[in-house]
Amino acid sequence: MIAVIGLVAGVLIGLVTDVDVPQFLAPYLPIAVVAAIDALAGAMRAMLEGIFDDRVFVTSFISNVLVAAFIVFVGDQLGVGSQLSTAVVVVLGIRIFSNAAQIRRLLLKA
Amino acid sequence: MPATTSDAVWRRLRRGLTPRASRAQAVTGLLCLLLGFGVATQVRSTQEADFSTLRQDELVQVLDQLANRADQLTAENAALEEEKAQLTDKRTQEEAAQQAAAQRAEVQGILAGTLAATGPGVLVTIEDPSGQVPAATLYLLVDELRNAGAEAISVGSVRVTAATWFADGDGGVVVDGVLLTPPYHWAAIGDSQTLQGALGIPGGALAAVRTAGGDSQVTVSGSITISVVKTVAEPQYATAIE
Structure with missing residues (x-):
């Protein structure tokens, strides 16, 4: 519940405060957001499996975001930034889907 | 491995959704807040859709597309101008022909007696x-x-x-x-x-x-x-x- 409230509050703050994405963060924020969504889906699944651990969640959340951003950064330096961004998004998308499928199986047994 | 029976899963979901002042919930809420903020910021900056968030190669691509489009439009413009000139020319000719015909009709009308x-x-x-x-x-x-x-x-x-x-x-x-x-x-x-x-x-x-x-x-x-x-x-x- 607190997670949902936090999410909604974050969206509202983001909409109300007119924060511009800093130039150096602009290529990484979308990837970081996708990585965070992936971590959140993983956490949801872990909670339903009864193995949720807040320390694991925090570290996975932060490391997911950082690794994703780092991969894109390295890609930018190598001149394959947009391709690597696509690769990261594809991988994270697959993970989000498989986590969502697992959550569905746990909740609905289907 | 904890039980994954349907009852147990739903119980965990309910417990997870119940607000409690635990460290796990606080941390989760904080990270979710961060995520929501990031999503909203990113969505807004995407909707603004300016070019400041694009990479260099993407900018080059956009520039190429623009140049191509400009070339196409210039060519189209030239074609249309030419067509317009042709039509104007044709109209001028037709007007001259019409004038000549009217004059001829007048002359012949007078000679043939059909005009006062x-x-x-x-x-x-x-x-x-x-x-x-x-x-x-x-x-x-x-x-x-x-x-x-x-x-x-x-x-x-x-x-x-x-x-x-x-x-x-x-x-x-x-x-x-x-x-x-x-x-x-x-x-x-x-x-x-x-x-x-x-x-x-x-x-x-x-x-x-x-x-x-x-x-x-x-x-x-x-x-x-x-x-x-x-x-x-x-x-x-x-x-x-x-």
Whole structure:
């Protein structure tokens, strides 16, 4: 519940405060957001499996975001930034889907 | 591995959704707050859709597309301009052709007697109280007027054209099927001095009228209006050669 409230509050703050994405963060924020969504889906699944651990969640959340951003950064330096961004998004998308499928199986047994 | 029975799963979901002041919930809420903030910021900056968030190669791509599009539009513009010039040219030609046609129609209308005409000329009245002037003499007058350059001629209520015929009638002359009785009122548009001079030639048409027992008056006028027109029938046998 607190997670949902936090999410909604974050969206509202983001909409109300007119924060511009800093130039150096602009290529990484979308990837970081996708990585965070992936971590959140993983956490949801872990909670339903009864193995949720807040320390694991925090570290996975932060490391997911950082690794994703780092991969894109390295890609930018190598001149394959947009391709690597696509690769990261594809991988994270697959993970989000498989986590969502697992959550569905746990909740609905289907 | 903890149990994953349906009951256990739903129980965990309920427990997870129950607000509690635990460290796990606080941390989760905080990270979710961060995530929500990131999503909202990113969505807004995407919707603004300016180019500041694009990479260099993407910018180059956009620039290429723009250049291509500009080239296409320039080419299209040139084609349309050319078409417009052609159409304008065509219209000018058509207008000129139309003007020429209208002018020609006017000239031919006057010559064929289908249009009313006005201009300088002479008015001739031929008195013939005794009815002695024959049609041939009147026709001679027409010839004389034509030779003197008359462009439009009328006698009485008849427009005289190339096809006009004269015949002796009962108490007058028949012109184009219309019986005219004296006095005959002629009007002729042309160079009035030439017309007057031509009519006055000794042994000419007016002299013939006098010989036949008639009399004539010639009036020079700066502005004569011949409003009598002739309806021209469609040629029945002849067609034009293009």
